Each structure stands twice: as C-alpha cells, then as structure tokens.
Amino acid sequence: MTKKLIENVDYYFNDKGLMVFTEKYHTERGHCCQSGCLHCPYEFSKKVDPSIPSELQNPWTQSEEDELEIYDGPIDE
Template sequence: MNTSNSENKLIEGEDFYFTAEGYKCFTEKYHLKRGYCCKSGCRHCPYGFDKKTGQLKPKK
C-alpha cells in the first residue's frame, strides 16, 4: 500500500540536494530528522560514522 502524506515529503535544498554528477545527497538536517545512522558513510552524517573503521566516532 502506497500512502503519501505531506509529513514524509522531502524538500529540495533542505533535506537533500543534487550533486554535480546528478546524485541526490541528503543533508545533515535530513539525517537528524530520520533519527538514526544508516552506516553507509553519508557525506553529511551527523552521527560520526567512519566507513573505514565501520564504527561511530566517540562523542566529545
């Protein structure tokens, strides 16, 4: 079932932007709104995930 409501819609420039190569890149604001780290090594990860070590960086 495909349910769509305005709470789940992404806003370009706020939740994501397109890179020069045409890829969708999620912003830090989007990641915080989502509420968890997907451990994919995202460019704007606010959770501090390090793809090289596979671990979250310790909070200061």
C-alpha cells in the same frame, strides 16, 4: 503519513547528478544508516575507510586490534 522531502532542505543533487541528503534530513530521521553519508550528524563517515568495501567493515564494533578473517576457499552447496 510520510513527510514529503524538500529539495535544497532535505536533499540536493551534486555535480554528478546524485541525490545527497542533508544533515537536517539525517537528524530528523533519527538514526544512522551506516552508509558513510557525506553529511552524517552521527560522525559515521569519519569512521569509514573508503578503500575497504562497506560489507567488510563495521566501525561501531571493530577495534583496531580486531582482525577480519576472510575465507577464500570453495563454497559447499
């Protein structure tokens, strides 16, 4: 059975009308979704560079010496 979420306990709506999950919700969920959530108890949001698209970064496995190679050529189909 899925637990029903409670507004202002598990989530709230910010000034832009977007739903924001609380630290309590993330802790009870039990794992990090790696989306850079505002209230992430796993500190993932502190490892994310907002100027880089999330698809191109993984702060759990990349070290500062690693370089990301981007292929910008044609795609063979």
